[in-house]
Amino acid sequence: MNTLSGHTTTAHAAPDDGDDFLERAAAYRPELLAHCYRMLGSVHDAEDLVQETLLRAWRGHRGFEGRSSLRFWLYRIATSACLTALQHRSRRVVPAGLGAPSDDPDVVTDTPAGGIEWVQPMADPPPDPAAVVTERGSVRLALIVALQELPPRQRAVLILRDVLAWRAAEVAEMLGTSTAAVNSALQRARERLERAAPREDDVHDALDAEGRALVETFARAFQEADIDALARLLRDDVRLEMPPEPVWFADRSVALEFLRRQVFPVLPDQRSRGLAVNDGQPALAIYWRGADGVFHPHAVSVLTLRERRIARAVVFRDPALFPLLGLPGALAPGTAPEVSWLR
Template identity: 40%
Template sequence: MLGNVADTDDAVQETILRAYRSLESYDPQRATLSTWVHRIATNICLDLLRGARRRTRATDLGPARTGTTSADLGAPLSADHFVEPIPDSRVISATDPAEIVEQRLSVRYAFIAALQRLAPRQRAVLLLREVLSFSAEESAHIIGTTVPAVNSALQRARARLAKSPPETTEVFDPTDARQRQLLDDYVSAFEAHDMVALRRLLREDARSSMPPFAWWLEGRETILTVMSAADACDGDRLIPVPINGSPGFGQYRVGSDGVPRAFALLLVEVRENTVSHLVTFLGSQGRFREFGLPESVDPTA
């Protein structure tokens, strides 16, 4: 619902505190414990969203840029403009392979960004009904409204998403040999700064964005032109880590002492066994530990 890690952490803590303080008032005859706790959590999220800026992606802020140098980036926007990445370890709890796929679909970066276009109550209803599988009656109890109001909100949410659906991307599947090979090939091409190899891996209509900048690129050849000129990327290293149910990497840049250190989180969206979108979250090096990534890597490894 929130698209922001710090707000999510605050909401989780506040939910636990309120549930603990109100536990004596819980009536199992009126609702299950899960429904009762989700009511607390949902109301906290709705409170946090009241008056908050709608978070989005760089690709939703305007047309692709034609400038192909770092001088064309413009000024960075404040962090509250963008949907933030989250590690799979924080949001994937299932052990059954089919359930893992469902959970990864529900936290995809494109899907979370699409949710932000919905009014907060519509967002809540869609998640309760279609992601968390609560009934209309349970959802009405959680939000504090009627079943007809829940059904109406769900219908409006579906219609809004149908007008501008999230892009179809593949979920992260480490058992998929084709996907694994694609990602291995991408790492090899990126670390070698091999534009010929990267051309084979990128979709013709691939996109590349770098929050917190609104600047983004569209088209394989434009992206390759920028990457070819970006000498700063030459020598960077990548360590795989799932992000938002999709493949991702920790990107490391070599310092003056020759040691590759945390630089940025990189989300890689995949379509039809090609790379369709590269999202480089600049300024995210402080979150590497949260993703289980080291702050530096052995330059000789």
């Protein structure tokens, strides 16, 4: 028997049947995807590295010989793949990570900063009471953004120790280092994350019936360009970010004036669909009507609710996110303006 992270598992001998091995390894795919996403901040990159992890595991399964649990071995491969990938990639950010907010509602927009890699939202996994995929809050957008501030090895240590609850000795074996080095890296990572991560009282409200109603009201107000309604829904210190646009705002009056002057005059007819991302965080998939009458993917707005108001909106203007989040590719011309929830 082999006890890992508080769970007792049985070490399995490597099977001769590669298909059987792949089937058992694939059962860990959802949690490996969450792990790689925490490390990389990108769903697309995480998908690629999970595929690489399973391929490397399949190629080496005959030499595995059950010396550790299959889960431990897969996490070791996945973490190594992530660290290698991070050697050749820039840190992913959201606009707030680039500098101070703007206080100018007339600031020039539509000037995306070139060469910047943006953090991406992640779809919530399908409900599965039998599967432990993530710890509560461990893939919330604010935390993913904060994790990207850590050096890669510190990031790996903190995720493996504090999120996944591997023991220090196990993490040391996984990373090919000493327990003392793991403990030192963990202390530095915690100190740095404390400065970057949200405080406990900043965690968003649950997406319950009241939360969904708030999101729906917000979507209607935006679709109707209703500044007065938006003013009632937004907190005074609301943060509005719109990657790939590097400009962002952290004041309700400035954000509303920006919307009134620069966004609403050019806003086409639109439709929204509600969904949950990043461990139950509310989001709106926004579709804009084209010349053909069809509503095409435009942006995914990830919202933070606090004290029953909108505290933050990160509007990812990237239609390529729609398939990654399992969203419809288009909505028919006759689609009603009411917000419906996809899941």
